[in-house]
Amino acid sequence: MPVLRAACSSAGIEMGEARRVPFGTAAGYRLPSGVVVRISGPGRRPEARHELEAARWLAASGISTPRAVPGVRQPIDIHGRSVTFWLDPLPHEQSTLAEMGSTLQRLHQLAPPAGFSLDHFRPFLGLTEEIDAAEVFTDDDRGWLHQHVTELRGRWADLPSGLQWCVVHGEAWHAEFAATDDHEVLLMSAENLTIGPPEWDLVPTALEFRSFGWITAADYARFCDGYHHDVTRWGGFYLLRDIRELLMTMAAARAAAADPALRRQAMLRLSCIRGDEGPRQWPGWEPLP
Template structure:
């Protein structure tokens, strides 16, 4: 049994138990995506999300935030009503959501508008926690079993350098509720033109520049949107994060997060080993200046 297969089996086992607990039938559930979380579509049209182990608190916060955003008329994924959630099964958290209508990946401009609306909200009355740009990175490095020991040692040292740089981040915009993982794939557009925020598990209080950096990285690290698209993004939001003194710190952290994610994926799917080695080479300065040709991983 491959690591990917075993991951799906464990997620389905958790889904079966949680479904019985919630009164939602998981029989015949269709796997939509197997990445950081496992997403399933139940025959009833409910979307079930099964986390990796140790993510119950984050899942509970995500449900609370979804309901808070709905109450504040911010378009985001909606938690399924009238069920107790999350449900914890063998350390995994299972949550339930309304299925989105047909949709496509949002544009940089749509991301800017969605983030402006989110960042303008007053802080909620409940604790959403503080942004942790380094959450789970040490664990991902340790689990990167397809890497040589010297590569993981370099990653641990690089993580320590980034943590020290972040501790001395210069002042910027006022802190607010941030999405936490505001890349273009987490903002979608439905057929009727509604722009919807997805994946709220990293929402927290922190510098809004963290959210803005994701689109800047997409433009200037990965080259996946043009400079003109980025300029429209910055003008629509009303701020160009690349002109801020702390931008390079957040950019480097975001790039390292993407690299650690690739390491985690490669550990479960060795076919992605070339991608993690490419990203490491880029961060070490062995592949020239940005933009770099990184292939997205799940």
């Protein structure tokens, strides 16, 4: 862990016996002091700075989120990686789906920040290059994926009206929401905050029920009750569903490049979105490690 060791030295923080731990849908290293260290992918300094600013803004707006360690100028850049240091949250466990829904509703009601800017939601950003780089897929697969993106772009131009665009989390999966012992809900990361359609944050939980069977109908109803809205009743749901499933397929392709054991998962996801596996629910989709 040379990057971790160098970053701790630069920050003046004792590394000790660091332990890898989940941190929302990402991962971090917990130090004996309780500090959690996050190491970004290569070339992601703007995203690391964005998360620090967004976390400060969320806390000031009444949305609980992990706090950056005070007194440390960050992010710290080590060998092309940006490193951030966070105070270990209070003891917590995964939130209920109702708590998640109500927290998303509170987030969506916030006025956009004045102290820094948020990008506008761009669902297809970088997809063309990502498909070209996906070596796990064949040339025919990549050709189909490019055609699929073209179709989705056309549908995006005719997205039906929905809820008013607002601050959205961007990757609102259940693992991103935790609850402390005193029932305070923590939003575990803020790196993907944008201005976009609030429905984008509601689609992941709908997929967990309708596409993958990861949760039950009763679970999904509790989420809808928490947010006071069911995104599946909106005409634009099917487009956002299809975009999400494509992005999940590309995430599996990226993961398979680093871990060949995930190649089967990437190929299954592609087969599903191509229509080769029949109607949803699709068995076999598994959360990536």
